[in-house]
Amino acid sequence: MPSKKNQTPVVSVPASEEPEGPPTPDPIPPVQILYCSVCSFPAEYCEFGSSLTKCKVWLKEEHPDLFDKFYSDDALTSKVGTLSLEAQAKLEKDTAKKEAKASAKADAALKKKLASQVIIKRIERNKRKHVTSVAGLEAFGIDLKKAAKQFASKFATGSSVTKNLQGLDEIVVQGDVSDEILEMIEAGAGVLKGIPADNVEIVEEKKKKGGD
Amino acid sequence: MFKKFSPSTDIAGQTPVKSSVQRAIRAAVLAQWKIEPETLEAVWPKKEGLVHVKCREHVSIYTVHGEPLIIQHFDGPYYPTLRLLHKYPYILPRVGIDRGAIRFLLAGAPMMCPGLTSKGGYLPPADDALPAGASVAIYAEGKEHAVGVGLLKLGTEEIRKINKDVGVELATYLGDDLWALKSL
Ligand SMILES: [Zn+2]
Numbered sequence: 159m160p161s162k163k164n165q166t167p168v169v170s171v172p173a174s175e176e177p178e179g180p181p182t183p184d185p186i187p188p189v190q191i192l193y194c195s196v197c198s199f200p201a202e203y204c205e206f207g208s209s210l211t212k213c214k215v216w217l218k219e220e221h222p223d224l225f226d227k228f229y230s231d232d233a234l235t236s237k238v239g240t241l242s243l244e245a246q247a248k249l250e251k252d253t254a255k256k257e258a259k260a261s262a263k264a265d266a267a268l269k270k271k272l273a274s275q276v277i278i279k280r281i282e283r284n285k286r287k288h289v290t291s292v293a294g295l296e297a298f299g300i301d302l303k304k305a306a307k308q309f310a311s312k313f314a315t316g317s318s319v320t321k322n323l324q325g326l327d328e329i330v331v332q333g334d335v336s337d338e339i340l341e342m343i344e345a346g347a348g349v350l351k352g353i354p355a356d357n358v359e360i361v362e363e364k365k366k367k368g369g370d
Numbered sequence: 371m372f373k374k375f376s377p378s379t380d381i382a383g384q385t386p387v388k389s390s391v392q393r394a395i396r397a398a399v400l401a402q403w404k405i406e407p408e409t410l411e412a413v414w415p416k417k418e419g420l421v422h423v424k425c426r427e428h429v430s431i432y433t434v435h436g437e438p439l440i441i442q443h444f445d446g447p448y449y450p451t452l453r454l455l456h457k458y459p460y461i462l463p464r465v466g467i468d469r470g471a472i473r474f475l476l477a478g479a480p481m482m483c484p485g486l487t488s489k490g491g492y493l494p495p496a497d498d499a500l501p502a503g504a505s506v507a508i509y510a511e512g513k514e515h516a517v518g519v520g521l522l523k524l525g526t527e528e529i530r531k532i533n534k535d536v537g538v539e540l541a542t543y544l545g546d547d548l549w550a551l552k553s554l
Contacts, residue, residue: 185412188457191515199544200456200515206476207545236512245470252473 192221202228208260210253271297276343276353280336281363288334293322295329298353302327308348309339336360371429371443371540373478375547377554380426384554387420387432395420395432399440399448402505403461413454414439423554436553441542447505449519449541452549455507456515462507463500465526465538466492469511475518476545481508481538483529493526500526508538518543 191200196216197207201224204213218225227233274297281289295305302319306329310317316332331339337360342348344355387395396414400407414420414434423431423438431451432440438451450461467481468490475481486493490511494500502525508518520538522529529537542548 182408183406185409186406186458188413189459191456198549200513202513202515203517203544206472249473 192224195220204228205253208253208256210257272354272357274298274357276358278336278339278358278360279363280334280360290331290334290336290339291322291328292331292339293326293328295350295353296327300349300351300353302329304349305329306331308350309335312342312347313338371441372542372546372548375425375551377551381554382424382426384421384423384433387422392420395440395448402447403450404463405458405461409458413457431548431554433554438548438551438554441548443541447503447521449505452516452519452542452544453552455519459507459516462505462519463494463498464492464507464509464516465494465500465520465522466490466509466511467517472510472513472517475508475510475540475543478540478543478546480523480536480540481520483524483533483535483537486529486537487533493529496527502528505541506538508540508543 193199194201194204194207194213194216196213197204197209199207201213201217201221204210204217205228207213214225214229217228274294276292276294276298279291279293281291283289292305292309296302306317306319309315309329309331313331313333313335315335318330319327320330322328340355340358340360343350343353343358346352396410396416399405400410403410418434421433421436423433425431428444430442431438432442439454441449441451450458455462465486467475467485468488470488470490471481471485474485485491492509500506500522502522504522506520506522507516508520509515510517519541520543521541523536523539524532
């Protein structure tokens with residue numbers, strides 16, 4: 159089937175300058191599109207994404223009418239359109255493959271996340287002064303700059319993103335705020351969301367080597 | 371343009387656009403798209419500043435309130451982003467690809483002529499033929515909404531006649547790295 163022809167806009171104004179005198183016509187309202195909340199595509203394109211199974215569950219729950227429109231038996235036969243049967247079969251196989259790949263990738267990412275540690279380190283600068291470093295937040299998808307800003311305003315102190323000796327980014331906050339930061343992470347305050355408390359550890363770094 | 375695009379490495383800087391330049395862009399957009407001045411005003415009000423997001427390889431994104439609206443390569447035509455096109459589907463002339471070509475497009479491949487000339491494809495009739503270099507909305511067989519925005523490498527009549535090699539190059543498409551960026 160050929161696609162629908164270009165719709166002509168309801169109001170048309172010569173494309174030169176704004177019309178003068180007569181009242182300005184109203185703007186044409188935008189088309190509202192239903193975007194899939196799983197894959198972000200317009201819902202009709204979910205079949206080409208890498209999460210079709212999840213997309214279908216979502217659509218069936220949120221928009222059962224559209225689910226029927228896209229995935230009923232009739233819809234499935236008519237949508238094949240001019241594509242040959244083998245090509246359609248190949249497409250479905252590809253989709254399944256893509257989906258398996260994407261979910262394996264997601265699993266691996268999750269595993270990695272669960273294995274990651276956030277280390278809050280209390281570092282002694284001199285007898286009375288400490289700084290606190292926080293490393294490993296980025297593994298949980300946290301924007302370090304935003305987190306540093308959050309610490310700075312929360313503790314009214316200096317806080318910045320710096321590279322540590324291993325060349326990894328970490329946040330350094332002035333003062334001993336390790337317990338407070340742990341509490342913030344446990345509470346999921348601000349940008350510090352999605353970090354299991356079990357994955358956070360507080361360690362201490364003394365300036366001089368001595369017995370524990 | 372946006373098959374591989376990461377804001378942290380591919381954006382060189384963001385600068386507000388001078389008002390004289392904004393006027394020039396607005397005039398060019400009104401000339402290049404079939405959009406009414408009042409509709410353009412609604413998405414990009416004159417008193418709101420346009421921000422030029424400079425990217426590598428001469429790609430420009432123009433944003434209003436952080437939302438990408440217009441993209442450009444070198445000094446080529448101004449393209450709407452796909453999200454903007456979805457809101458105002460009539461602003462660009464359309465071509466259509468057949469179902470078999472959809473997954474190639476979604477992988478970022480340019481569109482070959484046969485995908486446009488086959489039974490599932492669509493090209494405007496000879497009376498409304500488009501020249502090479504025109505920007506187009508790319509639709510897909512059996513789908514209501516556009517799947518991409520592109521540039522004609524050949525005129526639509528040439529595409530019919532020659533019927534091989536690349537017919538449309540992609541500017542942006544569903545699922546590319548620009549699609550994921552709702553605001554910059
Ligand atoms: Zn989906």
